[in-house]
Amino acid sequence: METLTKKTKVKQRLMTGSQAVVHSLIAEGVDLIFGYPGGAIMPVYDALYDVEDKLTHILTRHEQGATHAAQGFARATGKVGVCLATSGPGATNLITGIADAQIDSTPLVCITGQVASHLLGTDAFQETDIIGISMPVTKWNFQVTRAEEIPFALAKAFYIARTGRPGPVLIDITKDAQFGTLDFDYQPFKGMRSYVPTPQLSLTKVAEAASLINAAKKPFVVFGQGVLLAEAENEFKAFIEKAGLPSAWTIMGLSALDSDHYLNVGMLGMHGNYAPNKLTNECDLLIAVGMRFDDRVTGDLSRYAKQAKVIHLEIDPAEIDKNVKTDVAILGNAKESLKALTEMINENEHKNWLEKFRDLEKEEFNEVIDEELNPTSELMTMGEVMNKINLHSNQNNIIVTDVGQHQMIACRYAKFKQTRSSITSGGLGTMGFCLPAAIGAKMGRPDAQVIGIIGDGGFQMTIQELGTIFQFKTAVKIVVLNNEFLGMVRQWQELFFEKRYAATTMVNPDFQTIVKGYGIKTKKVEKRENLEDAVKEMLAHEGSYFLEVMVGKENNVFPMIATGASVSEIRLK
Amino acid sequence: MEKTRFTISVFTEDVVGILNRVSIIFTRRKINVESIAASESEIKGIYRYTIVLTETEDQVKKVVGQLEKQVEVVKAVFHPDAEIVHQEIALYKVKTGVLASGGNAEKIVRFHNARVLSVETEFTVIEKTGHKEETQQLFDDLKPFGILEFVRSGRVAITKPMKTLSSIVESLEELLKK
Ligand SMILES: Cc1ncc(C[n+]2csc(CCOP(=O)(O)OP(=O)(O)O)c2C)c(N)n1
Ligand SMILES: [Mg+2]
Numbered sequence: 001m002e003t004l005t006k007k008t009k010v011k012q013r014l015m016t017g018s019q020a021v022v023h024s025l026i027a028e029g030v031d032l033i034f035g036y037p038g039g040a041i042m043p044v045y046d047a048l049y050d051v052e053d054k055l056t057h058i059l060t061r062h063e064q065g066a067t068h069a070a071q072g073f074a075r076a077t078g079k080v081g082v083c084l085a086t087s088g089p090g091a092t093n094l095i096t097g098i099a100d101a102q103i104d105s106t107p108l109v110c111i112t113g114q115v116a117s118h119l120l121g122t123d124a125f126q127e128t129d130i131i132g133i134s135m136p137v138t139k140w141n142f143q144v145t146r147a148e149e150i151p152f153a154l155a156k157a158f159y160i161a162r163t164g165r166p167g168p169v170l171i172d173i174t175k176d177a178q179f180g181t182l183d184f185d186y187q188p189f190k191g192m193r194s195y196v197p198t199p200q201l202s203l204t205k206v207a208e209a210a211s212l213i214n215a216a217k218k219p220f221v222v223f224g225q226g227v228l229l230a231e232a233e234n235e236f237k238a239f240i241e242k243a244g245l246p247s248a249w250t251i252m253g254l255s256a257l258d259s260d261h262y263l264n265v266g267m268l269g270m271h272g273n274y275a276p277n278k279l280t281n282e283c284d285l286l287i288a289v290g291m292r293f294d295d296r297v298t299g300d301l302s303r304y305a306k307q308a309k310v311i312h313l314e315i316d317p318a319e320i321d322k323n324v325k326t327d328v329a330i331l332g333n334a335k336e337s338l339k340a341l342t343e344m345i346n347e348n349e350h351k352n353w354l355e356k357f358r359d360l361e362k363e364e365f366n367e368v369i370d371e372e373l374n375p376t377s378e379l380m381t382m383g384e385v386m387n388k389i390n391l392h393s394n395q396n397n398i399i400v401t402d403v404g405q406h407q408m409i410a411c412r413y414a415k416f417k418q419t420r421s422s423i424t425s426g427g428l429g430t431m432g433f434c435l436p437a438a439i440g441a442k443m444g445r446p447d448a449q450v451i452g453i454i455g456d457g458g459f460q461m462t463i464q465e466l467g468t469i470f471q472f473k474t475a476v477k478i479v480v481l482n483n484e485f486l487g488m489v490r491q492w493q494e495l496f497f498e499k500r501y502a503a504t505t506m507v508n509p510d511f512q513t514i515v516k517g518y519g520i521k522t523k524k525v526e527k528r529e530n531l532e533d534a535v536k537e538m539l540a541h542e543g544s545y546f547l548e549v550m551v552g553k554e555n556n557v558f559p560m561i562a563t564g565a566s567v568s569e570i571r572l573k
Numbered sequence: 574m575e576k577t578r579f580t581i582s583v584f585t586e587d588v589v590g591i592l593n594r595v596s597i598i599f600t601r602r603k604i605n606v607e608s609i610a611a612s613e614s615e616i617k618g619i620y621r622y623t624i625v626l627t628e629t630e631d632q633v634k635k636v637v638g639q640l641e642k643q644v645e646v647v648k649a650v651f652h653p654d655a656e657i658v659h660q661e662i663a664l665y666k667v668k669t670g671v672l673a674s675g676g677n678a679e680k681i682v683r684f685h686n687a688r689v690l691s692v693e694t695e696f697t698v699i700e701k702t703g704h705k706e707e708t709q710q711l712f713d714d715l716k717p718f719g720i721l722e723f724v725r726s727g728r729v730a731i732t733k734p735m736k737t738l739s740s741i742v743e744s745l746e747e748l749l750k751k
Contacts, residue, residue, distance in 0.1 A: 131590060136597050140644045143589070160644055193745040194586050194647040200748075318638035 013185065017147030018043035018178040021111065022051050024154040027186040030082050032073065032443055034058045034066035036093075038086025040126060041113030043178035045084075058443065058472060061464035063090050065436035067097020068462070071106045072440030075423045076398055076448070078231065080107040080161050081440065087113045088126030091172070092133065096430060098168045099137040103427030104252060105229060107166035109157045110134075117145040117174040130172050139167030147180030151187070159189035164197030165316045166229060199317060199331035201340060209311045209328045210344035212285055213243055218353045220283035220308075221245045222268055222276075222297075225252035225426075226290010226315060230334035233257070233419050236289065239342045244349035246357050248276030250291050251411055254422035259415045265357040269297045270561045271408040274368075274570055275360035277561060280305050281568040282356075289313045290334045293323035294427065303566035313337045367572040368558050373413065379552030380528055382409040382481045388535040389451065389479075390415045397421055398441050398450045402434035402458035405487040408557045410453040421448075432461030438476045439468055449477065449539065456482040456508050466518040469544050477538050478520075480548045483555065484508060491556045515546040522546040574629040578607075579651050580659065580730045581637060583622040584614060584738060586645040595622060595646070598639045604628060608661075608727030616738055619647060623659075625728045648741050652732050659730035663708035664690070665699045665715055666722035672697055678718045685711045696721060 015023070021044045025033065035057060037045045048057055060066040063085045070081025081101075085094055091112040101108045115124040131143050140160045144153050150173065157169040191197075213219055227236045233256055240247050240257075246265045249256060251272075257264050266273030268280075277299075280286065286308045291297070298304045301323060312319075312326040313334055320329040330337045372383030386409060389397075399414045400423040401407040407424060416422055423441055425433040438452035459480050469476060486504040493501050515522045521541060525534045531549065538545045561570045585591045592611065599606050607625040614621040626633070633651050640649035669692060671678045682689070687701040701711050708725055 132593065135590065135593055136601065141590075191749050192586075192644075193742065193749050195644045196745070196748060316642065318635070318642045320638075322635055322638070 013183050014181060015184050016043065016047070016178065017150050017173065017180045017182060018047040020147065020150040020182055020184050021154065021173065021178070022047045022055060023184060024151050024186055025082065026051065026054050028080075028154070028158050030055065030080070032056050032058065033082040033084055034060055034069045034073070034440065035084030036060060036063050036066055036086070036090060038090045038113065038126070040087035040115060040175050041084060041090070041111075043175065044111070044113065044173075057084070058468065060436060060439075061467045062462065063093030064096050064432065065462055065465045065468065067094050067101070067108065067110065068430075068433050068436035069440030069443070069468075070108050071097060071101050071433075072400060072423055072437030073444040074106050074108060075437070076420055076441035077444040078420065079444070080109055080158055083108065083110045085110070085112050086126065087115055087130070088128045091128055091130040095133065095137065098134060098170065100425050100428040100430045100433065101168040102137045102139065104425065105166050105225060106168065107161040108168035109154070109161050110168060110170045112170065112172045113178070114143065114172045114174045116176040118176070120174070130170065134170045137168070138170050141170040141172070143172040143174070144177050145174045147177050148182040150177065150182065151184060152189075155187060155189040159191070160195070164195075198315060198333045201332040201336050202330070203340065205328055205330045206337070206340045207344055209330055209341060212309055212311060212328060213287065214346045214348075216285035217350075218283045219243070219245050219285040219287060219350065220276075220279060221247035221287045221289060222250065222280075222291055223247060223253045223256060223289040224250040224291025225256075226313070226334045227253060227256040228420060230290065230315070232290075232335035232338055235335050235338040235342065237261070239338045239345075242342055242347055243345050244351075244354070245287065246350065246354050248273070250294070250297050250426070251424060252426040253291060254411060254424070255416035255419055258417060263354070266361070267412060270299075271412065271557050271559065273361065273412070274364035274559050274572060275357040277559070277567040277570040278360055279357060281307065281566065283308050285309050285311065287311045287313070288324075289338070290315070292319045295323075298323060299561045299565055299567045299569070303568070313341075364559065364572065372409070377552065379555070380531065380549060381555055382406050382551050383413050384528075385479065385481060385531065385535070385549050385551070386410055386413040386453075388532050389539075392536050392539050393449060393451070396448050398423060398445060398448045400424070400434050400438040400441055400450060400452045402452075402454040403429045403431045403488075404455040404458060405483070405491065405555070405557050406453050406455045406481040408488075409481075431458040434458060435462045435465045435478065436468070438478070439465060439474050442474050442476045443472075451477045451479060453479050453481065455487060456480055456484060456506055457486045459511070463514070466515060466520065469520060470518040473543065475543045477541075477544070478546045479538075480511060480546070481551050482508065482511070482548055483551050483553050485553055487555075488557070490554070494554070494556070496562070511546070511548050520544045520546050522548070524548045524550070526550045574631055576627050576629050578625065578627050578654055579630070579633045580654070580657050580728065581624040581626070581633065581640070581649060581651045582730065582732060583624065583640050583649045584647040585620050585622065586647065587613075587618050587620055588645050591620070591643075591645050594643050595640060598636060599626070602632070602636065604632070604636065610727035610729050614738055616742060619738070619742065623727065623729050647745065648738070650732065650735055652730075652734075656733050657730040658733065659704070659728050660702055661705055661708060661726050661728050662700065662702045663712070663723065663725040665701070665712065665720055666696050667699065667715060667718060667720055669693065669695060669697045671718040678715065681711070681714045685714070687711060
């Protein structure tokens with residue numbers, strides 16, 4: 001009897017490499033993956049067939065869609081997004097999404113099939129050196145050539161993807177390794193000596209920072225996605241509230257704080273708000289939390305916050321002094337760092353200083369915002385669409401955006417009321433990101449109202465993912481703000497290239513007809529008087545909904561910091 | 574900022590592809606590496622790369638930060654020439670005849686404290702270790718006699734101020750246990 005149970009147990013653990021792939025995923029707690037099959041990954045797909053009740057596979061219409069969907073999923077849930085693709089073209093199609101995840105610190109595990117190990121380097125059918133190709137855009141990658149390596153490689157992949165500063169990892173598995181057998185025993189990865197995910201917090205540095213904060217007359221907090229990634233939203237709020245610190249978010253930091261929080265002074269950067277950009281060059285202390293001083297945030301570095309002392313709270317040591325020299329760097333996880341720092345700072349308010357932000361905000365409202373949200377012009381603006389969405393949606397929204405003018409408008413004007421409710425391609429600026437990312441976000445957070453805001457250009461970059469929405473009945477709301485232009489590029493042509501509109505005019509097909517073909521409810525709004533009802537109808541609709549709004553063709557996004565200008569040279573028009 | 578010569582020492586795990594991960598950090602920033610030498614360090618399983626380049630200190634610091642960020646890099650440090658003891662090795666292949674005739678070529682070899690590694694009827698291989706200027710001087714001096722083949726290694730360097738690798742690895746392994 002005893003030997004019999006022992007035997008069956010051993011038998012159960014004996015499995016093929018491809019079975020080990022799916023069982024490793026299940027052991028990691030994964031229940032949803034995105035992908036596209038093909039020759040070199042077929043054994044894994046075959047193994048998926050047996051575990052469909054535990055592991056759902058979403059067939060996107062392109063591997064790029066799978067990566068962005070996995071990103072949307074990861075950003076909405078905080079979990080690791082998983083993609084599966086075949087070798088060769090399947091693998092290379094992942095690259096844009098992987099690069100996007102790398103620069104925006106999104107945890108992904110991408111699994112690719114590879115030709116059999118004896119064919120490596122022979123230019124075999126659909127062989128491509130995906131390890132070499134993906135190396136510059138992955139946090140880590142690894143090629144598996146033996147079945148027994150699979151559980152360990154995947155455990156390590158998940159560990160690396162989600163710990164420290166998160167990022168994408170790629171595991172390439174040769175076909176013979178998928179067919180091979182192994183004795184399956186999944187052990188979560190415990191760490192490695194060459195990788196310290198979270199640096200140890202230095203209380204001396206915290207104390208130094210606290211004394212700078214306590215002495216500052218005009219302190220200013222700039223915060224990024226680090227707050228979200230560390231799940232430090234509450235600690236962040238407690239920190240800024242205790243010392244009354246005006247705080248501005250980067251585009252990646254959106255939704256880490258309530259839009260309407262009394263200390264939230266808006267968005268930084270090229271198309272951010274007037275006050276936080278201008279006053280960056282007036283503060284006496286700049287406190288950066290989980291952000292990396294991207295050039296779209298800083299403008300001309302030689303004229304960026306030169307008058308201020310700088311504190312940088314950051315998990316990645318390579319970011320310290322990379323763009324902006326710091327006076328005090330606090331390395332560590334933002335949650336712990338903020339907690340420690342909050343204890344050491346004095347209660348304070350900076351009423352007059354905060355008032356300065358509010359004064360400039362009024363100026364921006366009068367010059368820009370009012371007309372954008374409540375236009376007097378005949379043509380509709382992107383801002384008024386966002387305004388209606390804000391007005392009629394509840395707290396449980398997730399706004400996913402593509403790249404261009406509509407992105408800047410959506411990020412500027414959407415009201416964020418819960419954490420992780422903004423998903424956008426910030427660092428790479430990948431057109432085509434939104435539609436698949438919205439699908440992934442909705443699948444990760446079915447309870448949320450997921451609204452994708454896309455331009456007519458970007459929509460056509462991954463338009464095929466309408467098929468995914470159709471097949472999986474994904475109840476996303478898609479808003480295309482149609483200006484019949486590659487609007488953001490056109491704006492630059494207008495402002496910096498004497499209106500020479502080279503290749504930015506879009507002659508678009510009838511999106512309504514296309515979307516109807518996918519069984520999605522659609523509406524096109526060409527007149528202002530129909531806008532509000534259409535938005536209401538969209539938000540109330542149970543399933544997926546496509547709303548196309550014809551907006552002014554040559555509207556511009558302001559304020560703006562021109563390339564090479566300083567943040568304080570931000571223009572209102 | 575002025576560009577000067579720096580030596581970067583990178584200690585990595587022994588894995589396929591790590592050389593590529595190290596080198597793309599330079600490629601991406603369009604930094605030309607003057608030499609690179611790699612071999613196992615005093616600790617089994619940890620490899621040591623010695624990379625020489627001429628760059629601003631600021632840029633070198635950033636590159637070292639990026640190197641250390643790589644998951645399989647254990648440690649990366651950089652030093653100016655004054656903080657290291659370094660050496661290169663060069664091999665020269667010349668016709669045996671030019672040495673055998675007892676003329677100037679033999680004197681040159683003696684003068685440079687070079688070693689004869691191998692003598693064949695057709696050719697002789699001479700070895701010289703030293704700094705690049707020294708191995709280059711021997712090259713220039715032998716050139717009139719005809720050099721059939723020449724090869725020089727990348728720089729290897731021992732750092733003066735660094736903590737020992739084993740103490741670094743020990744503290745990392747200690748951290749891992751926690
Ligand atoms: C994949 C990709 N290609 C090109 C660009 C450059 N680009 C940035 S914004 C933009 C125009 C986007 O047009 P549209 O999607 O219609 O949005 P709009 O700006 O009109 O709101 C382009 C071409 C990009 N960001 N991504
Ligand atoms: Mg457009």
